[in-house]
Amino acid sequence: MNLMLVDDEGFAIKLLTRQLAQLGYDSVQGYERAADAMAVLDTDAHGVDLVFCDLQMPEVDGVEFVRHLAHVGYRGALVVVSGEDDRILHA
Template sequence: MPLTASSKKKSAPVARNELKVLLVDDDSFQLEMISEVLKSLGITDITLASSGAQALQTMAGRPQPFHLLVMDLHMPGMDGFQFMESVAKTGYQGALIIVSGQSADVMRAASLVAELRRFTLLGSVPKPVGRSALSALISKLA
């Protein structure tokens, strides 16, 4: 299970129970499952979005920015690559974790795109998302 990380800027640590997380996935089962994993890691402020467009709307309407985006790559309408492009244009300063059932090559490509768009990429995790893999990535942030 490849985990990649960027050595980009690191913001001040935030306690897990204070992290504001936006979870983006078109699969309601995955949203629920990953949300439960995040809760088991002590993260309580979790906002769910079932599409890239809904996530962008949520981000625009929120007075305080999210510390972390956890996003799927394969979504109808706006895939993860298009979502990253749109989020980069907003000036998002938080961190990013990519979760996907796509091949290792696609995951590597997505990680490269995230780094080129200057995201603070904590890493990528294949689905199904395991608690230990997600915890290891989040520990880089909080």
């Protein structure tokens, strides 16, 4: 299973990559810039089975990234994560 992590916080990528490796997932690509992840998906959207995407990122936010997934025909699973406070997420 090929996983993609998209988060502007490098520490979050390292932490999640390590946790996923402990669970047996060794094919994990991490991107601190959504634009870099989008470029990969442009060439091989079907080569990724699961995407973890941060909601709040500079340049390209999580919502725009998810729209790009639809645009390239991504058919894998998606997990949207956020460090935002619950009050902000429910607004």
